[in-house]
Amino acid sequence: MREYQPRTIQELAACTCDRCQRRLTPDGPGEWQERLSFNHVGGFDSVFGDGNTVSLDLCQHCVREVLGQWLRITPPADTDVFGLWRDRKIDSAWDAPP
């Protein structure tokens, strides 16, 4: 026989872009899934300091503005199935049809 007890968990409910302060929520219009968030723990000889944690939250607009020239953006492999991107040269996903 198993017995269970209630347990409280933390769920991410909102995220604020560190650059533009845009507030993103899971029930917002598509911005939530497109944000870029990470935590990285620097290792030995890290420029951020050994063992320091580097964190970042950016909305998709700031990701494009700040990192755009270095992003490698590849269309999904199955887009030709729907003919959406066929015969069209795509330099970046930002140029892609909506």
Ligand SMILES: [Zn+2]
């Ligand atoms: Zn932003």
